[in-house]
Amino acid sequence: MTEKVELKKLNYSVNLNAAKGFVKPRFAAAPMMEWTDRHCRAFHRQLTRHALLYTEMVTTGAVIHGDREYLLGFSDIEHPVACQLGGSDPQDMAEAARIVAEFGYDEVNINVGCPSDRVQSGRFGACLMEEPALVAACVEAMKAAVDIPVTVKCRIGVDEQDPEVALDTMADAVFAAGADALWVHARKAWLKGLSPKENRDIPPLDYERVLRLKQRLPDRFIGLNGGLQTLDQAEPFLETLDGLMFGRAAYHTPQIMGEVDRRLYGASGPDITPWDAVKAHMPYLEAQLTNGVKLAHMTRHMLGLFHGRPGARSWRRILTVEAIKPGAGLEVVEKALAAVSPAGADLAAAE
Known part of the structure; x- marks a missing residue:
C-alpha cells in the first residue's frame, strides 16, 4: 500500500502515445555484459536487418565522465540499436540519455533487472524493483531530455516480493511516467543468496505472469525475456505479447537470427544462412x-x-x-x- 501512495504523489499523466519514431521490435537481442559489444552487434546485424540490438549496460557515471567514444561508439550498420543505462539518479539518467541520443542511438533503456552485487551497491539494476517511484522519476526525466524512445527492462520481482504486486506496480509507474516499452525477464531475482549466474537459471520462469500483465495493459508494449531458446518455442507468445528478447540463445546459437526477418517481420526472400x-x-x-x-x-x-x-x-x-x-x-x-x-x-x- 505504501508504494501505491507514493506513486500517486508523483501525479504523472498517462501518455498512451509512443515516442516519436518508436518502432515496435518483435525481436531483440538482449543486453549482455562482456558479450554484446559493438563487434558482436555488427556481426548479429549480418543475420537480421530488423531485430533490435542492445549494447552492454553502461553506467551513467561512465557515460558522463568516461571515454564516450570507447563506451558508446558504434557502426552505422548496427541500426536499429538501443543503449542500456545503469543508474538511479534522475538528473544523471537524463544527462546520460542526452549523450546517448546525441551519439545516434535509436532507443535508451533503463536496467531494472541485473542482480550483481556491484550493481546493487550502485543502487541500480534489479534492486530498483523495490523503488518503482524512483524508476518512474528516471523515466520522466529522460523523456523530458530526449526524443528517442525510453524503455525499461525489469524482473517480475526480487526476493520476497509478490510478483503480482511488484510487476504491476513497476509497470504502472513507468508507463504513467511515459515509458515506451517494458521488457520483462520472467523470473524473480534473488538478491540474497544467489549469484548473478544462478539468477539466470535457478529462479523459475513464470511466463504466465507476463501474459497476465499484457492482458491487463493491452495498449502497452510488453516484451518477454528469459529462457527463450528457439523461435518455435517463443513465436506463439506473440499472439499475446508484443516482442521477444533472446539472450544467451541468440549469442551462442546466432543462426537463430537468420530466420527472424522472415518469420517475425514478414520479409520476403530466403533466410540469411x-x-x-x-x-x-x-x-x-x-x-x-x-x-x-x-x-x-x-x-x-x-x-x-x-x-x-x-x-x-x-x-x-x-x-x-x-x-x-x-x-x-x-x-x-x-x-x-x-x-x-x-x-x-x-x-x-x-x-
Missing part, C-alpha cells in the same frame, strides 16, 4: 583490422554460428586457436569457413 552472414561480415572485419582491432576480439562472437552443423567444431577450433596469433587476419576466417563449406567436407567428416 551462416555462410551468407560470414561473407557479408568480411568488409567489417577488414576495416576493423585496418584500424588496429585484434581479430580475436571480433571472432569470439562468431564461435557458435555453425552450432549443430557438420564442421562446427573445426570452425570453433580454428577461430579460437588461430585468431589470437599475432597478425591474424581474414585468412583465418576463410580457413574456418572452408571447414564448414562443401569444400571442407572431408575435414568436417574427420571430426
Whole structure:
C-alpha cells in the first residue's frame, strides 16, 4: 500500500502515445555484459536487418565522465540499436540519455533487472524493483531530455516480493511516467543468496505472469525475456505479447537470427544462412583490422554460428586457436569457413 501512495504523489499523466519514431521490435537481442559489444552487434546485424540490438549496460557515471567514444561508439550498420543505462539518479539518467541520443542511438533503456552485487551497491539494476517511484522519476526525466524512445527492462520481482504486486506496480509507474516499452525477464531475482549466474537459471520462469500483465495493459508494449531458446518455442507468445528478447540463445546459437526477418517481420526472400552472414561480415572485419582491432576480439562472437552443423567444431577450433596469433587476419576466417563449406567436407567428416 505504501508504494501505491507514493506513486500517486508523483501525479504523472498517462501518455498512451509512443515516442516519436518508436518502432515496435518483435525481436531483440538482449543486453549482455562482456558479450554484446559493438563487434558482436555488427556481426548479429549480418543475420537480421530488423531485430533490435542492445549494447552492454553502461553506467551513467561512465557515460558522463568516461571515454564516450570507447563506451558508446558504434557502426552505422548496427541500426536499429538501443543503449542500456545503469543508474538511479534522475538528473544523471537524463544527462546520460542526452549523450546517448546525441551519439545516434535509436532507443535508451533503463536496467531494472541485473542482480550483481556491484550493481546493487550502485543502487541500480534489479534492486530498483523495490523503488518503482524512483524508476518512474528516471523515466520522466529522460523523456523530458530526449526524443528517442525510453524503455525499461525489469524482473517480475526480487526476493520476497509478490510478483503480482511488484510487476504491476513497476509497470504502472513507468508507463504513467511515459515509458515506451517494458521488457520483462520472467523470473524473480534473488538478491540474497544467489549469484548473478544462478539468477539466470535457478529462479523459475513464470511466463504466465507476463501474459497476465499484457492482458491487463493491452495498449502497452510488453516484451518477454528469459529462457527463450528457439523461435518455435517463443513465436506463439506473440499472439499475446508484443516482442521477444533472446539472450544467451541468440549469442551462442546466432543462426537463430537468420530466420527472424522472415518469420517475425514478414520479409520476403530466403533466410540469411551462416555462410551468407560470414561473407557479408568480411568488409567489417577488414576495416576493423585496418584500424588496429585484434581479430580475436571480433571472432569470439562468431564461435557458435555453425552450432549443430557438420564442421562446427573445426570452425570453433580454428577461430579460437588461430585468431589470437599475432597478425591474424581474414585468412583465418576463410580457413574456418572452408571447414564448414562443401569444400571442407572431408575435414568436417574427420571430426
